[in-house]
Amino acid sequence: MQAHLITEQTVARIRLTGRFDFSGHREFKDCYEAALNEPAVSQIDVDMEDVEYLDSSALGMLLLLKDHADARALPVSLLNCGGMVKEILDVANFAAMFPMR
Amino acid sequence: MELVSGQVSAVATASSHSVLVVDDHPQAQVLLSRFLKRMGYQVEIASNGLEAVEAVIRRRPDIVIMDVEMPVMGGYEATERIRGAAHERWLPIVFLSATPDSGALIRALERGGDDYLVKPISYTVLRAKMRAVSRTLILQRELEDRSARLAAYRAAEDEQNRTAEHVIRRLATHDLLDESVLQHWTAAASVFSGDLVAAARTPSGRLHVMLADGAGHGLAAALSALPVTQPFYRMTEKGYPLSTIVEEMNGKIRRLLPVEHFVAATLIAVDFKEQVIEIWNGGNPPLCVIGEQGNLLHLARSRNLALGVAPENLFSTDPEIYRYDEPCQVISCSDGLFEAAGWSAADSGAKLLAELLGPHAPATRLDRLKERCIAIGGTAATNDDVSAVVITCIPGQYAAPASVLPVQQRVGHVGDWHFEVGLSAEQLKTVDVVPLLHDVVSRMHGWCVRNPKLFLVLSELVTNALDHGVLGLDSLIKLEPEGFQRYVHLRQAKLAALTSGGIHVRIAGFDRDSRPMLSIVVKDTGSGFDFEAALAHEATLDAPYGRGIGLLRRVCEGVEYRGAGNEVEVLFAVDQNDGGAGAGSSD
Numbered sequence: 001m002q003a004h005l006i007t008e009q010t011v012a013r014i015r016l017t018g019r020f021d022f023s024g025h026r027e028f029k030d031c032y033e034a035a036l037n038e039p040a041v042s043q044i045d046v047d048m049e050d051v052e053y054l055d056s057s058a059l060g061m062l063l064l065l066k067d068h069a070d071a072r073a074l075p076v077s078l079l080n081c082g083g084m085v086k087e088i089l090d091v092a093n094f095a096a097m098f099p100m101r
Numbered sequence: 102m103e104l105v106s107g108q109v110s111a112v113a114t115a116s117s118h119s120v121l122v123v124d125d126h127p128q129a130q131v132l133l134s135r136f137l138k139r140m141g142y143q144v145e146i147a148s149n150g151l152e153a154v155e156a157v158i159r160r161r162p163d164i165v166i167m168d169v170e171m172p173v174m175g176g177y178e179a180t181e182r183i184r185g186a187a188h189e190r191w192l193p194i195v196f197l198s199a200t201p202d203s204g205a206l207i208r209a210l211e212r213g214g215d216d217y218l219v220k221p222i223s224y225t226v227l228r229a230k231m232r233a234v235s236r237t238l239i240l241q242r243e244l245e246d247r248s249a250r251l252a253a254y255r256a257a258e259d260e261q262n263r264t265a266e267h268v269i270r271r272l273a274t275h276d277l278l279d280e281s282v283l284q285h286w287t288a289a290a291s292v293f294s295g296d297l298v299a300a301a302r303t304p305s306g307r308l309h310v311m312l313a314d315g316a317g318h319g320l321a322a323a324l325s326a327l328p329v330t331q332p333f334y335r336m337t338e339k340g341y342p343l344s345t346i347v348e349e350m351n352g353k354i355r356r357l358l359p360v361e362h363f364v365a366a367t368l369i370a371v372d373f374k375e376q377v378i379e380i381w382n383g384g385n386p387p388l389c390v391i392g393e394q395g396n397l398l399h400l401a402r403s404r405n406l407a408l409g410v411a412p413e414n415l416f417s418t419d420p421e422i423y424r425y426d427e428p429c430q431v432i433s434c435s436d437g438l439f440e441a442a443g444w445s446a447a448d449s450g451a452k453l454l455a456e457l458l459g460p461h462a463p464a465t466r467l468d469r470l471k472e473r474c475i476a477i478g479g480t481a482a483t484n485d486d487v488s489a490v491v492i493t494c495i496p497g498q499y500a501a502p503a504s505v506l507p508v509q510q511r512v513g514h515v516g517d518w519h520f521e522v523g524l525s526a527e528q529l530k531t532v533d534v535v536p537l538l539h540d541v542v543s544r545m546h547g548w549c550v551r552n553p554k555l556f557l558v559l560s561e562l563v564t565n566a567l568d569h570g571v572l573g574l575d576s577l578i579k580l581e582p583e584g585f586q587r588y589v590h591l592r593q594a595k596l597a598a599l600t601s602g603g604i605h606v607r608i609a610g611f612d613r614d615s616r617p618m619l620s621i622v623v624k625d626t627g628s629g630f631d632f633e634a635a636l637a638h639e640a641t642l643d644a645p646y647g648r649g650i651g652l653l654r655r656v657c658e659g660v661e662y663r664g665a666g667n668e669v670e671v672l673f674a675v676d677q678n679d680g681g682a683g684a685g686s687s688d
Binding site: 022055056057059060061063064067084087088090091092093094096097 | 314316317360361362363365383384385386402403404405406407410411415436445446447485
C-alpha cells in the first residue's frame, strides 16, 4: 500500500492506494503523524478511492488515527468509499465512528 | 558490513586471541612464542601431539600452530583427535612442516588443517597468515554467536508458544461445545487462532453461543479474543441475558486492549422451549437462518460496532429476535470463511451461503462449508482465521443440556436467614433481577454451582410480577401471528416508559424437618389477577402461556396467592436434585 499526504490550507488529505492491511502500517502511521503535527490542520480526510481491499488490522489503524485525532479534537472523515471497501466498512458499522463522504 | 570490517582490523592488530604453539624443539617454541606475543597474542606451549590434545581441551585456545613431525604423537594424528572431539566452535589449525611440496600441503589440509607454513619460517609470511586467520576467526565467532542467539530465541519462542497455546486453549474451550444441537469448526492461519467459538447454557436451559473474531491473526488476535470468554461463560452460567453479557464484554475489551484492537462477535441465544432465537451481531458477516430445504428464513446482518470499538453511549446491546416455527439451522461464520469461500461479507454473500448449503442434508452442511473452503485454498489463501457454527433448531424439541449441572451443597445445617429487596422502576429497567436473587441464595447455601430449578422458579415469579403485574402485559398476545415479536417490543416500550410501580421480594431460608427450605414472596404494584378462577380451571386450562402456575406447583411444595393476586408465596425445597434444567416451561 502507498500513503500520500496532501495538505491544502486547513484540510489534510491522506490518499491511500492498493491493499490496506498490516503491511501498510508504517506508511499510514507516518502519514497521519505528519498530518497531526501540522498546527494549521483542522480536519483530516482519508481518501479510500484507490483502496482495493482492507482487512481488520486496517480498521484498527483507522481507529488508531481517530484516537489520536480525537485527542486534538480534529474530525476524521472517510472519502470515496465504494465497492468492497464500502461493504467491509458497512459490516463493521464504521459509519457510526466516521462520517463518510 | 562496514562496521564488521572495522572491528576486524581493530581487533586483528591487537589480537586478544590465544595461540597454542605445538613443537618439540625448545628453540622453535621460544622464537615463535616471542614473535606471536609481540603481535599481541597470548601464547601457550605444547611439546607434542598428545600434550596438544590435552591443552585444547583444558585451555580452549583460539588458534593452533602445529608441527607435523613430533615424538609421542605427530601433528596429523593430534589434529584428527582434536577434530574428532567435535568442538562447537571453529578452531583454526596451521601446520608447520619441513616438506615444501604441494602433496604435503594437500595432505595437511585433508587431515583437518586450515593452513600450511613451510620451515624455516618466514616471519613476514607468518605475520600475514596470522592476521588472515584472526580476521576469519572474528567473522566466524560472530556468526557462531549469532546462530547461537538465534537458536536460543527460537527455543524460547517455541517454549512461549507452547505455553501460550496451552493456556489459550484451556481458557477458550469449554465442555458444553459437546451440545448435540451445535456443530462448530475453526481453522487457524497460524499456530494461534484469533477466531473462537464458545457455548454454554443458562440455568434455565437457554443455549448461548458466541463466535468471536479478534482483529488480525496470530498471537495478537488470539490474545485479543481471549478476554471475552470469561464474561461469556461466567455470566451465561449465572443466567444473564445477551444484552448484559455484550455490554460487559465491550467494556472489558475497551479496558484491556490497545485502541486499534477489537473483536468482531456474534452472540446467539436459543430458547428451545419458546422457539426464540436472539442474535447480536457486531462486525461479523450476516448470520443466516435457513430451513430444511435451504430456504433463507432470516438474515441477521451486523447492526453494531465490533466489541471494544465504541464507548457505551455509542454502543447498542439490543439483540434482534427471530421466532422459528419450522425446523431450521442458524449458521454464523467469521469473515475469514466468507473470504475463503469467495463470498462478499454483505447480504449477497449470505445468499450464496444459503444456496450452497440448501440442497444438502442439514447434518452435512458444516462439512460442505469446510469442503468449499479447503477447495479454494483455505486459511493459506486468505491468511485469516476461519470459523463457523451451525445450530439446529426443531420446534417441539428442546434438548436438555449435554450435562446437567450438579448441585453441590455445603454439608450440614445452613441456619435461618432472610433478605428483602424492593425494586422500583429504575432498577427494573437496568438490573437483571433473577441472576441477582439467585446469586444471593447460592451464596447463603455455599453452593459452588447453580440450581436450575431455583432459577426457573425465580424467573417465573419475577417475570409474572414484572410483565403481567407492573407492566400489565397479557401473555395471550404471544398466541397471535408474529405475536412473540410484538410481545417483546411492547414489553420493551412499556418498560422504557415506566416511571412508577415496583416489585418487592422477600426470600427466607430455614430448616423444616432437617430439610433446607426457601420461602419466596414476590409482591408487585400491579392490579393482580383472578387467581381463584385460574386455580379452579388449572386442570382443564392447557394454554402454552400463562402465569406458569402449573409449573410452580410441580416444582414447589406450596404456591399461595394473596390479596388481589399481586402477591405470591412459594415454598421451595432446596435439596430436590433431579436436574433437568431445560425440562420445564419458562413462562
